[in-house]
Amino acid sequence: MIDLGGTDLYINVPSLPRDEFERYSTNLFDEWESYIGQTLKIPDYALALEIEEGSIKANAKIAAYLTALYIGIGQYGSFMSGAQTILGQISSAGDYLATHAVAPFSSSKAKPQIKKYSGSLGQLNRLFVKVQQGKITAEQAMIEAESLFGEDAGAEPNFMSELNTSFKNTPTFAKQLALPLSENENENENESFQKIINKKPKSPSPKREQPIGQQFRVIVWRESKDKKRKVRVIEL
Numbered sequence: 001m002i003d004l005g006g007t008d009l010y011i012n013v014p015s016l017p018r019d020e021f022e023r024y025s026t027n028l029f030d031e032w033e034s035y036i037g038q039t040l041k042i043p044d045y046a047l048a049l050e051i052e053e054g055s056i057k058a059n060a061k062i063a064a065y066l067t068a069l070y071i072g073i074g075q076y077g078s079f080m081s082g083a084q085t086i087l088g089q090i091s092s093a094g095d096y097l098a099t100h101a102v103a104p105f106s107s108s109k110a111k112p113q114i115k116k117y118s119g120s121l122g123q124l125n126r127l128f129v130k131v132q133q134g135k136i137t138a139e140q141a142m143i144e145a146e147s148l149f150g151e152d153a154g155a156e157p158n159f160m161s162e163l164n165t166s167f168k169n170t171p172t173f174a175k176q177l178a179l180p181l182s183e184n185e186n187e188n189e190n191e192s193f194q195k196i197i198n199k200k201p202k203s204p205s206p207k208r209e210q211p212i213g214q215q216f217r218v219i220v221w222r223e224s225k226d227k228k229r230k231v232r233v234i235e236l
Contacts, residue, residue, distance in 0.1 A: 001046060002069055002152060003119035005087065006061035007094035010113040013105045015053055018216055022233055025051045025218035028101055029229070032060065033222065035096045040089045042072035048221040049097075052236070056105075060097055061119075062090055066152045069121070070159040079166040080128040087118055087125060123148055131170045138167035 016024060029049045036047065045064040051057070064072075073082030098112045118125070127141045127148075136144075142164050146153055153160050215236040222229045 001063040002066055002121065002149065004042075004045070004062045004064055004069070004121045005090045005094075005117055005119040006059065007097055008115040008117075009056065009058040009060075009098055009101055011056040011058075011102055011105065011110050013056055013108055013110050015055075015215070018233070021051075021053045021216055022218050022231070024104060025049070026220055026229075026231060028058075028097070029220040031100050032093065032097045033229075036062070036093050037225075039092055040072075040086070041075055042068050042086065044068045044225050046221070046223050048219065050217065050219045052215070052217045054215050056101065058097075058101060060094070062093070063119075066149065066156040066159055070156050070162075079163055080125070080170065083121055083125045083128070087121055090118070090121070091116055120148055128167070128170055131167055132173050134172045138164075138170065141167045 015021075028051070029047070032049065033047055036045075040062070042064050045062055045068060048061045048063075050059045069086075072086055073079055076082035076085050094114065094116045098114050102110055102112045124145060127136070127144055130136045131138055131141050145163060145167075146160070149160075217234040217236055219232045219234070220229065
């Protein structure tokens, strides 16, 4: 699967009881998923939301198979405009998640700390920008794209073929262009979607303000739009 991007959140609020925290997490996932269903113009995708209580720490990711991404990008006329448009849709979903994550704690006036990242899709967009700026050639961009998508590249040959054509047809400009989401981007953010679901829980760093008691991490995910939503609660 291709990591399309996601959002990290931190909300400084009191700890919740287990049942209430699990209900909060699943409701937030459902709201986020509903918004994505209306906004993200890709035929199929996978979602994962991991939330740790104490203060609320959340990590949300969106992923898709290359075939679905290819169909989504194809709606916007060119690879570059398609990638940029879908990046905007994912960024909007991150804003929505942050707003709704803090809503149940409105009495505390807590403000979420937000960090967005654009995953492999953002890296693809930056390749187009580098070609535009004349920093790399179309051939070099294609080599980097093949490395970026790895084994997934073979799943949709038309994607790579049309991507190659799009790189070659990208005009070169002298001026520097802004990179969407680049201010919060980590160039090495290309983790597998499954790593979120299957990774071993880690103990959080101790914080003086946290109450004594059991803490939990809730992972809510859907592997595709047709698959059943799954929930796992981990004691920390």
